Amino acid sequence: MEDEFRHFCVVRQEHLNHYGSLFGGHLLAIIDEMAYVACVRTYPGRNFVTKALKDVEFHVPAHLGDVLETHAKLEQVGRTSCQIRVQVFISEAMDEKRQLSFDGLVVLVCVDSQGVPTEVSERNI
Numbered sequence: 001m002e003d004e005f006r007h008f009c010v011v012r013q014e015h016l017n018h019y020g021s022l023f024g025g026h027l028l029a030i031i032d033e034m035a036y037v038a039c040v041r042t043y044p045g046r047n048f049v050t051k052a053l054k055d056v057e058f059h060v061p062a063h064l065g066d067v068l069e070t071h072a073k074l075e076q077v078g079r080t081s082c083q084i085r086v087q088v089f090i091s092e093a094m095d096e097k098r099q100l101s102f103d104g105l106v107v108l109v110c111v112d113s114q115g116v117p118t119e120v121s122e123r124n125i
């Protein structure tokens, strides 16, 4: 059972904003998706929707060609909600030295087929 999920990608031209740095909305999409994956991999067969992004901070900007390394870890589980810590580290392609670029907490709620909050079941793996 993994307790931390990792994803790597490279910043491409289409991910940039008009300042030439990584568009924050693109990063937020990765973060939201990683938090979702952490939940559904931990609780297979359950549905989750994003409820909130908390304590979100963009520390340093990423640029064209940078490698983004995203880590997602389930930090807290409530009755119907999960809180996932997501951190994104950046490094230049030719240099493995990483810097923390983004840090935040994503709250997802487990919902039934009608979209109503339902209990997060016991881990079944």
Ligand SMILES: CC(C)(COP(=O)(O)OP(=O)(O)OC[C@H]1O[C@@H](n2cnc3c(N)ncnc32)[C@H](O)[C@@H]1OP(=O)(O)O)[C@@H](O)C(=O)NCCC(=O)NCCS
Binding pocket: 048, 049, 050, 051, 052, 077, 078, 079, 080, 081, 082, 107, 109, 111, 115, 116, 117
């Ligand atoms: C997610 C949704 C079903 C929750 O319904 P709700 O009636 O607001 O939920 P509740 O007030 O019962 O709270 C549900 C859980 O979320 C937690 N929660 C709600 N708001 C929170 C916040 N801002 N921060 C942390 N936890 C929060 C509650 O504490 C509760 O957790 P628990 O059962 O583990 O104690 C509903 O708000 C919704 O459908 N929102 C839109 C979701 C969406 O479209 N997301 C984007 C696409 S995925």
